[in-house]
Amino acid sequence: MNEPRPIAHVRFDENNQPIKHWLDDHLRDVATLAEEFAEHFGADWARVAGRWHDLGKFNPEFQEYIRDKTGYERENAHVEKVGRVDHSTAGASYAADKLGVTGRILAYLIAGHHAGLPDWHQELGSGGALKKRLEDKTHLQKAMAVSIPVDILAIPTLQPPAFARQAENFALWVRVLFSSLVDADFLDTERFMDEAKFNQRGQYQSLPRLREVFNDHMNALAVNAKLSRVNEIRADILRQCREAAEKPVGLFSLSVPTGGGKTLSSMAFALDHAVKHEMQRIIYVIxxxxxxxxxxxxxxxxFGDANVVEHHSNTDPDKEDKENVQSRLAAENWDAPITVTTSVQYFESLFAARTSRCRKLHNIVNSVVVLDETQLLPPEHLKPILRVMRQLSAHYRVTQVLSTATQPALKTQLDPFDRVEREGLDDVCEIIATPETLYQQLERVRLELPDDFHTSRNWEELAEELADYERVLVIVSRRQDARDLHALMPKGTYHLSALMCAQHRSQVIEKIKHILKTGGSVRVVSTQLVEAGVDMDFPVVYRAMAGLDSIAQAAGRCNREGLLVDKGKVVVFVPPKPSRGLLGKAAESGVSMLSAFAGQTLESLPPLMFTQYFDQFYNKLNTLDKAGINELLMPDNQLGDCQFRTAALKFRMIEDGDTYTVFVKFDEKAADLLEKLERMGPERWLMRKLQRYTVTLYGYQFRPLLDSQDIREIWAGIYAQNVDTLYDQTLGLKLCNESPSPGDLMW
Structure with missing residues (x-):
């Protein structure tokens, strides 16, 4: 009697009749798709991983399980099954048995294609270690007991590319291969299970066509632009970006002062460069x-909604619903021509182990990545980040643009004996011919420094001084400082901090921009969340002492368009309480750089000063790899013994630590959503809508509010505002007290 043809998946048609996805077809189709995705870095490896990833589904126990689970064999529907049947270990074991040490590379991919890339050996108790799983041959034996097509079991000759045989390059290569496999598996399964959804993917305009659209837009801007010195400089920056786009794939820096038009000029570079080198997409990391x-x-x-994917935790689901559904689908794997995402999403994905986070990695390959505000790369993870950045440009055809007004010191540092002290990015091509000249040309402010960097100002005195200005922005580093100063300011002063939910902050920022455009009176007290990239233009800006980059970014909110008859005024002051942690070390380095100019008024901060500042700041830190990521992902032998899952758990750009997320009742919509949450439970669509109504608190802030029942746990691990008066329409979430603590780092 012939065995029934093994199946991979089952769906039901409109008449509730089962339609079967044959397992051999699935393996061949995933292999073909994965091979296509891995064209630039390991097509043969991805193809074999695709053929072997579901070998465990040939196991008769799995076939019985899927038939019973779907219930399409009605006579067996009553049979009880305990849990799933492991179908990933068999293929991993087959690879290791047939290809030896080389096969372990495939074993990582296959064993993790559902649960995520495993560790080689157990460390944090986070899932089964690959070494242990490969010792169990029972899954493979059961799968091989049936007839499997010869072409699927064929043993290839595989050799890692030369660069992947270097220990420091191995882990990223495995993760990108893994991305090719899991995305191919997801897509082939979706093509069978939901063909209509699958067919909505990939319906984008090409980059050459988008460049035409962009050029038309830029030509229209040029025709309508006012004649001004600033616009002349912006036009020259645009020209230099377009000329640099002709250069080979690699690392670039774009050193342009705030207000120099970096956003559009960097997009011009990205489009021209991508079209010139036949690259597949553009990713903005912000x-x-x-x-x-x-x-x-x-x-x-x-470019239109459908060609741009905005991927971050606060994306507005209502806005998404109005866009083409393909934009939402593209957030799963970044296959859109233009993706705008957060630094957290981008870098945590590059170090991820979970399938959902890794799925997009192969689509970073052969792309242009613009890293905006590069000075904000987290110093505690700088070493592993720089290593990945070197590898992306060297081995994956990724052009990276380090775009900022304050370039950090990222070059390799040598000690007096020419030994590497800090490995960085070398061979970075600066797009702007003479950044120093450009900074001089775009001088639009005067920087007034305190007479004594060790004597602080009190809030009462400062508030009285600020009240004399009709339009002024003051930026502080601590949330409590923002509240203390705001309480002393004239009525109507705006407040901005991360104790306000995202929806609240967005509304306030739009109000401020409107008043600035219409010439009204507006005073704002803010934490540093307005410093990088928020398009505000004040005649006067005050900045509490901070790192040199923060001071320069604050200055970028002053006389931004250069329209004042005289230069704008930026005043640096010493706050009553110093910042702590990283912000404190940054401020110390800033004082060190500026103390020689105490009491003076500076016309500019030259680019070289930022390099010196960052070099000093990094040297103050105990480590630039505090989680030991490089060591976890550096096999010390030829066995490829990497700790993928542990590294992913430890690489956190925003520390989980002792923090809690609280849903707040900012407006009627938030209150309605919270009522639905309490009644319906944490359904995914609802949690996404609520994401814009969250505030993150440290434990010392959170626990008193929980004890007083100002907030309460409405579902396991889900906390919400319980008292209507807890959220203030000006200040955001009210706290009992803000004492010096790790909260100083929260902006």
């Missing part, structure tokens, strides 16, 4: 969601 929303809207206005 540190703050407030800048992302602003930048993504600029791009949508030019």
């Amino acid at each position: 540190p703050y969601t407030s800048i992302i929303e602003q930048t993504a809207q600029v791009f949508r206005d030019i």
